[in-house]
Amino acid sequence: MRYLSLLFLILSTGFATAQSVDPRDGWVVMETDKPFETLLEDLSSAVSDEGFAVVTQAGPTGAARSRGIEIPENRVVGVFNNIYAVRILGLSTAAMIEAPVRFYLTEDEDGTATLSYKTPGFVFAPYMEEGGPDLAAAAAELDTSFLAIANAAVR
Template identity: 45%
Template sequence: MRRLFALLSLMLFLSTAATTAAVAAPDGLVGKTTAHSYAEMIERLDQAVKDHKMGLVTRASATVGVKRVLEEDIPGNMVVGVYHPRFAKRMLEASVPAGIEAPIRFYITEEADGRATLTYREPSAVFAPWADGNAALQTLAAELDEVFAGIFAQATAE
């Protein structure tokens, strides 16, 4: 019986360890924890997007949904989709299937100490599955890399 219990305990430990193991970050992931609060980061990102002549296309926040539906509080998180028609037109001319990747997303998360982290994937990494042999899409993605790096730098600046 002890052997069975020990074996079951080992199996449970190994299955738990396997499910909690660190998952490799996808290519092109960029992130920074800042001294800014979650609320400040939302404002800073909005301003940076505007200053870089891009559009705020979508917002989704589990924090807001959980509060509204479940009446519970969880740490702040928000996914913000950013794009612009001038890039959408060129993207679709280069690859209609690549349209599933737009808008490109920023992710704002609230840390336990109240600071905010901003994360995004470089557009060249987002569009990589569609860009092999597609010079127009590669050029567009490289341009967007610069735009998104600028937005990120502005929003996370101390």
């Protein structure tokens, strides 16, 4: 039995299967029929078209591959706009820890990709008492922009 457990452990470290992102409070989850790389390119275009910028990108897939571990493609893409950064900073210094707001791209088992994100209204909710109605207004505007970006990316 011990050898069987050891064999399972060895085999399981060399690959991983795709897991979909389940809908949850404060998240938008959009399944697509696009391959991962296409969705990533389309997201980048949509971000720019909406007047925002890709500020950060991170994902474990390449580093895992270099270690001999195959995992599905996934990438966290931080998106923001300096106008909102300055505006929110003036309302709540603490809230800026949440910027940039992130999109999450995941490759699904069938080769398609899913786009997910926490809505800016959800992300900035813990700071509403400090930032007041002006922060609520900024978050609502960002909700609209992020939905437009997501819709354009998955279209």
